[in-house]
Amino acid sequence: MKSLLKFITCGSVDDGKSTLIGHMLYDAKLLFADQKKALELDSKIGSREGKIDYSLLLDGLKDEREQGITIDVAYRYFTTNNRSFIVADTPGHEEYTRNMAVGASFADLAVILVDATKGILTQTKRHIRICALMGIKYIVLAINKMDLINYDQYIFEKIKQSFMNFCSDFNFISIQVIPVSATEGDNITKKSPYTPWYDGLPLLTYLEQIDINEDVNKNEFVMPIQRVSRPNHKFRGFQGEIISGKISLNEEIIILPSYEKAKVKNILVTNKEVNEAVAGQPATIQLDREVDVSRGCVLAKDANLKLDNLFTATILWMDDEKLITGRNYLIKLGTKIIPAVVMDIKHKIDINTGKYISTDTLSKNEIAQCNIALSEKIVMDTFDNNKTLGSFILIDRITNMTSACGVIEHFLRRSQNIVWQDTYVNKEMRSKQKGQKPVTLWFTGLSGSGKSTLANEVEKRLFAMGKHTMLLDGDNIRHGLNKDLGFKEANRVENIRRIAEVSKLMNDAGIITLVSFISPFRKDRENAKRIIGNEFIEIFLSTPLEECEKRDVKGLYKKAREGEIPNFTGITSPYEKPLNPDIEIDTSKCSVEEATDIIIKKIINYIN
Structure with missing residues (x-):
């Protein structure tokens, strides 16, 4: 051949x-x-x-x-x-x-x-x-x-x-x-x-x-699972491409990330039964006992793979939009797709000289080293050891376009030293004690749309009903928790991420949380929703810009028009309207009391 x-x-x-x-x-x-x-x-x-x-x-x-x-x-x-x-x-x-x-x-x-x-x-x-x-x-x-x-x-x-x-x-x-x-x-x-x-x-x-000497880790059998084949109740096979090594009948393999062990009962390459399958072949493997295996799992033998969720990678940014740290993406690594966040850009690499350049954003076609965090630990390796499980792409959660490709350089030790500590008193117990179901009411809209006024009124109504609440207002938070953040896009992303994490902690405490933030970018609200989970309720105040500017309670629009405030949402910085908010209210068409009635009526089944 x-x-x-x-x-x-x-x-x-x-x-x-x-x-x-x-x-x-x-x-x-x-x-x-x-x-x-x-x-x-x-x-x-x-x-x-x-x-x-x-x-x-x-x-x-x-x-x-x-x-x-x-x-x-x-x-x-x-x-x-x-x-x-x-x-x-x-x-x-x-x-x-x-x-x-x-x-x-x-x-x-x-x-x-x-x-x-x-x-x-x-x-x-x-x-x-x-x-x-x-x-x-x-x-x-x-x-x-x-x-x-x-x-x-x-x-x-x-x-x-x-x-x-x-x-x-x-x-x-x-x-x-x-x-x-x-x-x-x-x-x-x-x-x-x-x-x-x-x-x-x-x-x-x-x-x-030319002789291409490929180091395919011949002794390390690795096969990421692409599909579980179950044509009938008698057959259950795990399908994927063998990326290294070989596997034979009756050999014992380990299933990652569960670390369960089983023996190979049957091997099919295409539709033919074989005694052995090797790297590069698409295979279907049956095991001798029932184990929990799904797409994204890995079958392995004699392989030193990692189970991790924090690593340093070199990436090529391919998106027309700039990379902003803190934004949430999907990562496809092997056959697994899960949420991921670029925590920080360590440096970008000068194309001509190779020198490291300090930066907090990344433009199209630039190369950089970044620290990336995943939503859960998955099977991976460094690129030098395993090309398939050491390389990945980042996918925009809104457009589903590929935003970047990258390779894993090394793992971050902090991920191996931090373990989630379970507590006896959990969210369900705290919620039951308070007699309510916790949610986060996320008020978003232009400055002057009535977010703070309406959030205040809704909290007053909930408090009168005997509910346990906490109102997190954008301006108030910037006096304390987020006082170190400015108004550049990267700072705004981090502003929303932090408040989402705080809201999640509030919900874990059984508290109904009201968040009043402009939060102008869909990606950031999507990220907040991912952090908070099913408790997230998006309330969009769709009050027109003309009405908001007419109100101009804080005089901010006037300053923005005169160039005194850069990056002001609605004037020099865009506001991306929610595509499918849970609740939408135009405060120019109803009173505060009427708007409050609408919200309470909509959320009452969520909180009781």
Whole structure:
């Protein structure tokens, strides 16, 4: 069986990545007759004055052909006499860096292209860092467009030395530098007569011969569970891809995170029963006894995996919105998806120099080291030990878009030293003693919408009913607990997180909590809801901005209009309306007494 090499082409925009792979496939006669004919016909109306435009083989999107750039990742599968290949041709434009990272995540080797007329650019350096981040250890530097510099060896050596100097900070196992011309075909499938000073192999020959030494922890069997298969009452199998090691019938395995043990009763690869399954195979495993296993669990043997919820990671931020510490995301690690919070950004990494830069936010395509906390302990490992259980993506909880990808560098000791202490008196007992069910009434709306006034009135009514309450007002909290926080977005996020944690403690004490905060961002209110749980009741005061500004009880709108208050919600900072609040009231259309009646009527069944 031929060995398989998975590689990517990357580099800055217009460095010739698609042309290189297209020319390689064309010269090596790895195209079907209809593909070759279509390429020749399309090239007649292309951008090379009738000459064959090899990039058209890879750039299949209409926008790609019109703009002359790669936008999406193009995968190609081909086989030579010596080896099978999967290549991902990735975009070079900075706007599509996330697509390049997707391609890099699957590859064993990267072919990094550099335009000989331009040298190494910032985007080239970004791609090198992403390759290192994704664990690629084998690099080929293809210095392209040698024909445009008359195959000048001096320029070649200068770019090569600059590249080697930049890569000295990374743990690449192998770096091969090849002078090529993607349009003319020099040193792609055969040696070029124009570079007699180059004594190495042509690119395709090198790719056929390079030995990729994969450390797949052969003795450590690990299989994250993707699905529990139960087609009938007689069969229960656990399905997933074996990411390392091998497993045989009758061997004892451990189920994480429960640490239960069981023996393998049956193994299926696809739909065939086998005695043994190995890394890279999709398997269905039946055990000799009933155990609690679900998606996100891990079957293991002789593996030293961690059960943790705090770690330091290096991430590539891919979201158009900035990363703000304290915001809540979903993390997908292995086959497990749970809530996660970026607690702090330790530093971001300068793309050009590698220096650490202090920051409290992160913009699109920036790389940084962060501390991340998960909502529960799950099975994981460092990326160096296990690529699958040491890498992850962060997902925006509102849009479900991928916000970042990252790798685990190390675990934080504090997570191993802090254990939840159970207490005898619990929330249910405290609630029963007080004769009420605790909730958090979260009043949100613009300044002047009537949050504090209405929260006060609702608390008075609840107090008169004999209920135990606590009102947490935004301004009052900033005089004490949150006096260290300003009004930048990161501080606002932390402001809401802290008050949500306090509200949860109040609810645990059996107390009905009323929170009066502008809380302008949906993500922060979602995070508060996640922290507080089912006790969270969102009350949106939808009073129009015009009415709020007319009231201007504290004179804040006037100051904001005059530029005295930056980041003022509704004027210079946005307010994101709740999409589906539990209660919505426009205080410009009803009196305080009427609004209070509406709220009490809506919540009475929750609190009794």
